[in-house]
Amino acid sequence: MRVPRRRFHVSALTELLLGVPTVLSSLLIIGLIGKVVLPQALWLLPTAWFATGAIVLLPTVDKLLAVLAHRLRKPTGTESAALQPLLDEVCGAAGVEPQKYWLRVQNSREINAMAVGGHVVGVSTAAMRLPPEQLEAVLAHELGHHLAGHTKISLLRWWYELPARLVIWLVLVTGLGIYAVGRRIGTPGARVISIVLIVVLAVAAVAVSPWVLLVPVIAPLLALQSRKAELHADRVAAELGYGPLLLEVLQQWVRQGHDLNRARAGMRARMLASHPSCAQRISRLRGK
Known part of the structure; x- marks a missing residue:
């Protein structure tokens, strides 16, 4: 078993570079x-x-985001007793201190797990019904995100993009308001004026946040890096010795039809998917 080195993975660094245009707009x-x-x-x-x-x-922000963005809560005593030994084992295999990471639980009927910020490892209540050894493999995957710096980079990018995204949101809301007023008045003149105002507003928004013109290119590239990050986290879990167990989890998801919606989705939806298909993850874990 090879212990992964703790460093930023190329997918995290690429995500950081792809965020530069939006960050410059925020600046x-x-x-x-x-x-x-x-x-x-x-x-x-x-x-x-x-x-x-x-x-x-800051660690405090991780806890806050876990609650606000992902509706994660502290585990109960029973849940902690089940989860903490598994996380301890995973951290021991990775050569990191388990005290650096906080376990959180999401009330959900779907099997899910997530890494938040730089310290939170969350699992859904449905995931906790997995066999302990499989749940441990899922935790190893989430720890892989932390070790590769995926979550820290995503959090930084989100923060620095906020001003630009806020401006675009305000423009959209204002534009919809102008359009609604024009329709409510109903006269041809009012409609023409509303359209002109919306065009002027859009031009001003592009001038202030030119990154919006790059969205059709950046969004698929960011989604691609997200999929690469998931595959890398699988690889980390495999390097820690959890490859066969993670394969069992993914094969179970395939049997449950997790890839059906993806197969029916169009090309655009597949390009913007943040996670690779279970079939692709299985293939990579098998080394094919």
Whole structure:
């Protein structure tokens, strides 16, 4: 058994690079705000905003995101007694301290698990009904995400993209409002004015957040890196000795029809899928 080295995987670094256009748009927006608020110190607000990136890496933020974004809760005493020894075994195999990671549980009827931030490993209540050895393999996969830096990079990218995404959201909401008012008035003149205002708003949004023009290219590439990250986490689990057990879990999911929706999906949906198919994961684990 080979213990994986703890370093950022290429899929995490590529995701970081793909986020650069959006982050630059966010920087432009923060700079424009700074120009209005602090015209004598244009550098201050952008610098302070970049510094806030350190905040999202704090352990407290991991716990907060686990609750708000994923509806994860602390395990009960019984759940902790079942999960903690499994995580201890996985961390022992990886050569890391289990105290660095916090177990969380999601109330769900679907078998699911996730890595959040830099410290949280979550499983669904349905996943806890897996045989202990299979659940341990699932935990090894999630630890693989932490060891490769996937979750930290995703969190940083999400944080630095927020200003740009917020502007686009405001533009969409405003545009829909203008369109609704134009339709409600109902006159040809009102409709023409509403369309003109929406076009002006869209042009202004592109000027402030030019990254939106790259979305058709960036979105599929980000999805591709996400799929590569999943395959790498499988590889880490296999290197820790959990390959055969992870195969059992994936084969069980195939029998339950997990790949059926993907097979029926169109090309665009498959390109934007964040996870590879179970069949592809099985093939990679088998070395084919």
